[in-house]
Amino acid sequence: MTFEPAFINKNLIRSQAYINGQWVSSPKTYQITDPASLKTIAVLPDQEVSAVDEAVDAAAVAFKQFKTTSPRYRAGLLRKLYDLMMENAEDLAQLITWENGKHLNEARGEVKYAASYFEWFAEEAPRMYGHTISPANPSNRVMTRKEPIGVCGIITPWNFPAAMGCRKIAPALAAGCTVVVKPDSGTALSTLAIAYLAEQAGFPAGTVNVVLSDTQTPEFGLRLCESKKVKKISFTGSTNVGKLLMKQSSSTLKKLSFELGGNAPVIVFDDASLDHAVEQAVASKFRGLGQTCVCANRIYVQSGIYDKFAERFVKTVANFTVGHGLDPAATHGCLINERAINKVEEHVKDAVSKGAVAVLPGGRRPELGSPNFYSPTVLTGVTQDMQVANEETFGPLGALIKFETAEEVIEYANGVDHGLASYVFSENYNTILMVSEALEAGMVSCNTGLFTDCAIPFGGVKESGFGREGSLYGLDDYTTIKTITIGNLRPFV
Ligand SMILES: NC(=O)c1ccc[n+]([C@@H]2O[C@H](COP(=O)([O-])OP(=O)(O)OC[C@H]3O[C@@H](n4cnc5c(N)ncnc54)[C@H](O)[C@@H]3O)[C@@H](O)[C@H]2O)c1
């Protein structure tokens, strides 16, 4: 059976890059494929690096004007873009599923999540407050202003083709910055559709630019990092690429925001509400089939409930129906590529060779339409010496590890280089609070497996990166603080 999207607004399907308000082609092209069928779904420009220079130049010119606009004006544009995304939500969701492979239900959630950043930052834009300060000299007064940092280079991954970009583009534009976006080549259609809606919303030429490359992504990244006109890089992706971008940005000392890999521990204490903990751990683990940076990676369950937890966890996961993301009968879609499946298999093989048991074996399901289908695996008897306990799988592998004490599990949880999300399940408020405080993570989610929202500060510690996206802090990453001192003031007394 074949599944194809049925778009209402066909204008959303773009086949060109977007620079300085123009849709542009290039002689060289590449194909985007549906990971669930491997059929070609679009042909896009595979641009030369000079396209980055053109987009940066356009963004730099547009910035001169855009930075002087009122926050209320920018809020109006952002709000309009939010409305347009919601009006086109079903088309955008189908597009995400088509190019990423996630199930349509998840893609619908992603569209709302992505659009919510435009709504949120429309509301935050007018709140770029400064301070007034009394310095030591009584004749001086000081005030601070938050100013837009300038042209922002935005590099986004494939796992949330819409949301990861919107989470960066919205605060940048709200602050008065202009953007050059380089989406993942395999999932660029969603970004292009949003750029089209930004054009419809009335964003001036040059404020939003999208450049495309399939064969020269590292060169595009280098160009953005080394450009003196680009004042900030915001990146979501792997820690290794984050480290490279940081090195490359040192020559221009750019401001950076990095959302990198995770390795989220889920810690379930004996006194947790068992059914709820199972449901939420499953939801966290298998969101995007394990391909989100906040997905549960290591599921630590206290010994008193370990067996019951494992039994219920397996029962829930065994009920999944993997299939094409547009198939209403499926609950989960496919993975992004075979490399993702290879990593899952590597972790399973390593764990089983060291004594873990594949209580739900899972495995490849190519008969569903492409080599990217995989039914989830669940392992019990996982221990700290196994690869899965130390590295992010980024795929549908549930790894259940038994622990005895809070002290022991905190040590396990903190014993990795990453620190993005962590999860704690307990009905004891002391356990919840004290374990949350002890965990080395940017975000701790207690008694819920799904916590992300435009209103919360999203970001990590250690090698999971820095910067906070969304929330009341989200504008800070795109602004600088200017201090204005007025001296020689003479009181009238
Ligand atoms: N934080 C997240 O949301 C997130 C998203 C995707 C991947 N990841 C991490 O990455 C790992 C594997 O995924 P991956 O291989 O696609 O990650 P990756 O870092 O290689 O790719 C992420 C994005 O970075 C871009 N990219 C790659 N090399 C680049 C370079 N030299 N310069 C500029 N851009 C570059 C790619 O186009 C891609 O869209 C996962 O295990 C996970 O840890 C995290």
Ligand SMILES: O=CCCC(=O)O
């Ligand atoms: O994959 C990273 C983002 C996940 C989220 O924002 O919920």
